[in-house]
Amino acid sequence: MITPSRRRLLLAMSAALVLAACTKSSDAPAPGTDAGKAAAPTHMVIGLDDNFPPMGFRDEKNQLVGFDIDFAREAASRMGIEVEFKPIDWNAKEAELIGKRVDALWNGLTITEKRKQNIAFTQPYMTNHQIIIVKAGSPITNKAGLAGKVVGTQDGSSAVDAIEKDETTLKSMKTLKKYGDNVSVLLDLDAGRLDAAVLDEVVGRYYIAKKPDAYVVLDDNFGTEEYGVGLRKDDTALQQKLGAAIDAMKKDGKAGEISTRWFGKNIIQ
Template identity: 65%
Template sequence: MNKLTAVAMVSAAVVLAACGKGEEAKPQEQAAAPAPVVATSIVVGLDDNFPPMGFRDEKNELVGFDIDMAREAAKRLGIEVEFKPIDWSAKEAELNSKRVDVLWNGLTITEERKKNIGFTDPYMENHQIIIVAAASPIQGKADLAGKTVGAQEGSSAVDAIKKEADVAAGFKELKTFGDNITALMDLGTGRLDAVVVDEVVGRYYVAKRADEFRVLEDHFGTEDYGVGVRKDDTELLTKINDALNGMKQDGSAGKIATQWFGADIIK
């Protein structure tokens, strides 16, 4: 090997080493962040014995006003919807444990519930009405003193009654039931003197048995219905709100209401 060749080899080695060091010093590019997961379906928790909001028909299929509203909203969002009957008295636990994604079944918006649930804008106004037997002497809330009154356990009817503590204190008993239908059945058999229930449910039921029951003019307050989601699920909340607002504006929500209530009672 002559001197010129040796010098050339050393120079090449130095150049290669310098290149290697430069490459090692170059900061590595950060990996691209994974794309957000887009929800393709939602699970709606409901009480499947809550006509006309959500219940089973003679074919044991889930039907109702809120069922139709949820299906229409899901269609607009381009997602699938699954309906899951739950213990309504444990609805917040079902939602926050992620066994369901949405509570959509005549859910009353209250300040207490807002602590644990995110709500859409109201889509319907409701009252907690009092139903008695057609022949009952009861004419108003004052006449409930000494009487046995029924309501659904965990419902806003119970909350509304408790807000009027002076009236509730006069009851012989406030008896709670797993669902409104059972309470109304007990009213029909005389085991209860009155039932406090959501207006949409009560009037639907009374209309079918107008000769047996009547609705008092007195009630336990006015409230709004909304769709409930987990408080941290803000994206889903916004999407459902947008879908509901669109349904109100183009008349779709009113059409669904008219099919179930005979009138557009959308708020």
């Protein structure tokens, strides 16, 4: 039998538990609100291909340099966070990002619908083309001339996607050879093991400027694309903060200054 005093005690305890539960529920951030989002990190690890000049590469002192290196450092400084650059296998870049071994992919990364299925992007900051390069004196003058020829490109790059979209040209080629980096592609083009190379315009023009009489860039190309920074889909706070920093750099001219340093003109979008 429950006595009146014991009944009052049980009722008081029940009321206290209900009050505590209500208080806990009201304190919890609602899904989708700013309070419910993960805070932007104080340290950001950027994954890159360290053999992708002029976007990111190693100089004669083995230091990482390049347009995207300078661009990322400036953005990180404005965000008040530390930045670390980590060379990765660019062909496995999405796995590195999703596996949280890096926090961002920032190295001439093309925004594609296919990549959007797995990762998020900042707004575009540069427009690029997939150009066709041949040696001076080559009989190849357009895409149709690639029929029966050996063409080289970087494995895992957007150049592969661009070529594969052009099924007619792809099927006409003798072979599409894929390399670990663009330097190897151009070395094989120099050596005559390739008839043509397809690569990012910013990279291709950087290299051919060193040997202006050795190469020809065809008028035909494999399309226009945009560069952005790749992030994990749930890193919304970082995406917003980084996007704001990039916008500010465009508006105050710092982005253009960095571009002019590396390309001789402002090619920021």
